Amino acid sequence: MFKSVLIANRGEIACRIIRTARRLGMRTIAVYSSADARALHVRLADEAHYVGDAPASASYLAIAKILAAAKSARADCIHPGYGFLSENAEFARACAAAGHVFVGPSAAAIESMGLKDRAKALMEKAGVPVVPGYHGERQDPKFLKEKAYEIGYPVLVKAIAGGGGRGMRRVEKHADFDEALVAARREARAAFDDERVLLEKYVNAPRHIEMQVFADNHGHVVHLNERDCTLQRRHQKVIEEAPAPGMSAELRAKMGAAAVAAARAVNYSGAGTVEFIADGAGALRADGFWFMEMNTRLQVEHPVTEMVTGLDLVELQFRVAAGEKLPLSQEKVRLDGHAVEARLYAEDPDRGFLPSTGRLVALEFPAGEGIRVDTGVEAGADITPYYDPMIAKVITHARTREGALERLSDALDRTIVVGPRSNAGFLAQLARAREFREGKFDTGFIARNLAVLTEKRQRDASAVALAAQTFIERERTRIAALAESDADAPPSPWDEMAGFQLGGERITSLPLMADGEPLTAQVHYDARGAMVTVDAMPPARDAKIIEAGDAIYVVRKGRQTRVVRRRTEHSGGVDTGDGQIRAPMHGKILSIFVEKGTQVTRGQRLAIMEAMKMEHTLTAPVDGVVVEVAAAAHMQIAEGALVMRIESE
Ligand code: ADP
């Protein structure tokens, strides 16, 4: 076995790799950017090397800097994790050339599967069913449009270099094709510096089912069963599970054989995932699945496979890379119980899932039987805009699917994320959704049920009441302390509260701000103390209080409410609707569709900006005339900066 490993990654996956490497007796070597100097993976590793500035291109993607760190640390091998350089053939080659074993497949295998068109052509030759469509060389729009017509709508335009759900557009009808192609190309060029696309038939009621494969350098290839990653938002996985609901032994064997054939076709080595799309319109059928792509690395969702097979996939990766034989044959691969994973993100489901950056004021996870949490951050850390804003993966296991989902939703309820917004509440709702529980779902499930799943929660009055009660208790403690020390009691900043000790019955109101909205708690004092209500609701009992400076956060069922005291009724800061279009977050303006003087109607598209892997459309809040355009295409823009002004009519 290797004596040392450099982990060319960050976040939860770097921490997860360190865990196994340490157990195997390796010296663990981390790399970090200036944004990650105090990150968990840096502290967990035996040593850490600075590799550059915060942007990934200057650090985690900078091959020369990472190899320099590996050289000075004398790393036996390099584990790339997922993302970043994990599927970069040049990097795999450079590692080997510098004398460090790359923990992954050969550069040639990465290249064969790196572009979706080539991969599909190769799979066709290997007898693996592929999604019908066009994946040839020609790229002129007119030709592609004809092909789309031949394939039959709906079709999917896909960047051949794509990943992470980017560079993909579903087209419903011929008239929409040109615009979709332009959009897919624009996104592909920006993300992958390659605008070539392929076309695919859009599979009906799609289920994403993928096979984990493992190969060694001695000709053995096995599959470790499937994962179902159908629950997606914008083609990105949200909840994953193993086994796939409705999977028959026959289909598993057939899909497993196809995945093994795919791996063999490229002389694969190590951990890989063969992704299939299955027709989920009725029951899954043995002739109803097609190859989409192969990911030549460890997958984000590998823990669900670990939980049902009892294997440590990172350990297997190291063993295979060190030249050992796979320790198990296909018949020995277990499939015990059911496992589910939810990706916990710093994002705001109430605001279109915008990434939510900032300091993690509190972060707590439940522990217990059948619960695993993989994270790369702790309370006090910052979620920065530089990298993927995933906070953790919450994984649960139980004997049955129902049991695993129950455990997951319960674990998410007990997860405390304070500071940045998180999708914990959304994920918990999703894990409880009735149809999903019944196994009736496809990749459109989240989009179809978005309104219910992200239902703009009415103000959580009892959460605010709990915060109000806490403010009062705080004040009481403060006054008691002052009385005891017999100091010159300064006047309470909250004068009306000072009278509560008099014992007489009275009612006062307590002005508060809850999530930026002004509201008022009623406080009823009598001989027994203070009784607080908000909108006639008493304080919540099933919530957790986190005090941070002047604010109190109440976390309840995965959702936080931030409450501060308000001095007057007028400090609301509520949207004034003054026609100012401001950037909702840090990002880049891609296009602007209007100019000074353009007449616009409410809801009209004004500009597109890109931020954190996604495009966001800015629309007109009112009918009116554009009186100022303050931003321009290709411009970087800060959160809150003015994009344009519209004067309403
Ligand atoms: P997977 O297929 O492993 O589930 P996804 O397809 O959801 O992962 O991820 C999309 C792309 O973004 C992949 O290339 C993945 O490796 C990368 N990625 C996802 N999360 C992160 C992260 N936290 N840091 C870096 N890259 C990431």
Ligand code: ADP
């Ligand atoms: P990426 O490299 O971005 O992961 P994939 O080709 O794996 O791209 O596709 C991502 C997701 O898009 C899939 O998980 C699936 O939900 C959806 N998808 C891809 N191809 C099709 C298709 N032909 N029909 C329906 N959905 C598809």
Ligand code: MG
């Ligand atoms: Mg994929």
